[in-house]
Amino acid sequence: MQNLGRVAIVGGGVAGLTLALALKRAGFHCSIYEKHRLTDEGSFQKRASGFTLWSYAIARLIEWGVDLRDVGIELEQTEIRNQNGELIALMPVGDASRKFGAPSYEIRRGDLLAAILAELPPETLKTDHTCSGIREHADSVELQFASGKRVQADLVIGADGIHSAVRKQVAGDVPLRYSGYSGASGVTRCTHPDLPPQTHVDVWGRGGKAGMADVGDGNIRWYLTWKGSAESPKSLDEILARLEKWYAPVHAVVSTTPKEEIIQHSYYDIAPLREWVRGNSVLLGDAAHATTPFAAMGANMAIEDAWELATAFAETRSVREALQKFENSRKKRTEEIVRHGRRMSRLTQLHSPIAAWLRDQAFSHMPEKEMEKVAVAMAAGE
Known part of the structure; x- marks a missing residue:
C-alpha cells in the first residue's frame, strides 16, 4: 500500500507510540493525539511504573531503531518464591532470551516512552488532546475532543487504553470485568542485598502476590496485589501491615517509597470483542484486548499489535483489507492471553494454605528442563 492518507492515533502509550514508529519505518506518516501533557522527564505519567518486556518485543524495538542502551536492565x-521467601522455582530468562538474539528487559514505562519518542518527528505527538468520541463519514472519520476541537482523518486507530473512547464507537458499550484483585505499585530509589542484579523476584502468597525488580539507575520497581473490592484504596501503613509476615525484602523495598509515589490499582479486563474494526477505525492494545497484569504480557501485546498492523498495511492493497487481516491475525491469540491472565491470578494467589503448599511443592520439584521451556516460551511470546 502506497498511501494511508491522514492517520490519527488516539493515545500516546506503548501501543500508540510503537505503532507510530512502526508506521514511520514502513514509510507512513501519522499524528498521535494524547490526553496528557509531557512531564519534565518526557513522560505522560507523573508517578513511575514499570514492566517486563520479553525478548521478542525487544527485538521489534531494536529493529525499529529504539536505543535501549541506557534504558532499563x-x-x-x-x-x-513463596510468601515466606523460600525459593520454589528459577526461570533462566537470560539464557532463553539469547536464543532469540535479543535480551528481555525490566524497564520503567516513562523511560521506554521517552526512548520511542526520540525516534519520532516532534510534530507527530499532540498532547493535551482528550478524545471524547469519533464519527464515521462516508470517506473520512471525525475525531471529537473534549475541548470542542474537531479533526478529520482517513484512518483512526484507537490506542487509548482500557477506558477507550474510540472503542465505544467501534464495538459499542463494553463493560469492564473486575478481576477480584486490587493492588499497588511504585518505583523507589534503593538497593537490597537480597535482590540480585538483573533479577525479577515474584512472590506467590496466600490471597495476594508481590514482586520487585531492578530497573536500572539504582531504582527498584515493585507491585502488590490482594483480593478485595474494586474500591478499596489502602494507605502505605495498611500496605506495609499486609507485608509484615511476607518475604522481608518486599517490606523493606516498599517502605522506602514516598507515599505520593505509590499508584493504587483495581485490575480489570474486558471480554472478547465481536469486532475490532468498523469502517476506517480500528482498535489496538488495551482498547481491543485489555488484560490483567498477571500474564505479564500487556505492553508486549501492544508491541505485537503495532508490528502486525504496520505489516498488514505494507502487505495489502487497501486499508479495509489491512484492517481485516490485522483483526483476523490477532483476536485468537489475544483472547487466549486474557484467559491466561485470569488463570495466573488464581494460581499465584491461592487462599487455601493447603492448596498454596501443594502449588509450591509442584513448582519446587519441577525439573530444570521444564523451567527452561517456560522461560523460552515467555521470551518468545508464546
Whole structure:
C-alpha cells in the first residue's frame, strides 16, 4: 500500500507510540493525539511504573531503531518464591532470551516512552488532546475532543487504553470485568542485598502476590496485589501491615517509597470483542484486548499489535483489507492471553494454605528442563 492518507492515533502509550514508529519505518506518516501533557522527564505519567518486556518485543524495538542502551536492565533470571521467601522455582530468562538474539528487559514505562519518542518527528505527538468520541463519514472519520476541537482523518486507530473512547464507537458499550484483585505499585530509589542484579523476584502468597525488580539507575520497581473490592484504596501503613509476615525484602523495598509515589490499582479486563474494526477505525492494545497484569504480557501485546498492523498495511492493497487481516491475525491469540491472565491470578494467589503448599511443592520439584521451556516460551511470546 502506497498511501494511508491522514492517520490519527488516539493515545500516546506503548501501543500508540510503537505503532507510530512502526508506521514511520514502513514509510507512513501519522499524528498521535494524547490526553496528557509531557512531564519534565518526557513522560505522560507523573508517578513511575514499570514492566517486563520479553525478548521478542525487544527485538521489534531494536529493529525499529529504539536505543535501549541506557534504558532499563537486561533480565537474567526470575526467582519465584513463596510468601515466606523460600525459593520454589528459577526461570533462566537470560539464557532463553539469547536464543532469540535479543535480551528481555525490566524497564520503567516513562523511560521506554521517552526512548520511542526520540525516534519520532516532534510534530507527530499532540498532547493535551482528550478524545471524547469519533464519527464515521462516508470517506473520512471525525475525531471529537473534549475541548470542542474537531479533526478529520482517513484512518483512526484507537490506542487509548482500557477506558477507550474510540472503542465505544467501534464495538459499542463494553463493560469492564473486575478481576477480584486490587493492588499497588511504585518505583523507589534503593538497593537490597537480597535482590540480585538483573533479577525479577515474584512472590506467590496466600490471597495476594508481590514482586520487585531492578530497573536500572539504582531504582527498584515493585507491585502488590490482594483480593478485595474494586474500591478499596489502602494507605502505605495498611500496605506495609499486609507485608509484615511476607518475604522481608518486599517490606523493606516498599517502605522506602514516598507515599505520593505509590499508584493504587483495581485490575480489570474486558471480554472478547465481536469486532475490532468498523469502517476506517480500528482498535489496538488495551482498547481491543485489555488484560490483567498477571500474564505479564500487556505492553508486549501492544508491541505485537503495532508490528502486525504496520505489516498488514505494507502487505495489502487497501486499508479495509489491512484492517481485516490485522483483526483476523490477532483476536485468537489475544483472547487466549486474557484467559491466561485470569488463570495466573488464581494460581499465584491461592487462599487455601493447603492448596498454596501443594502449588509450591509442584513448582519446587519441577525439573530444570521444564523451567527452561517456560522461560523460552515467555521470551518468545508464546
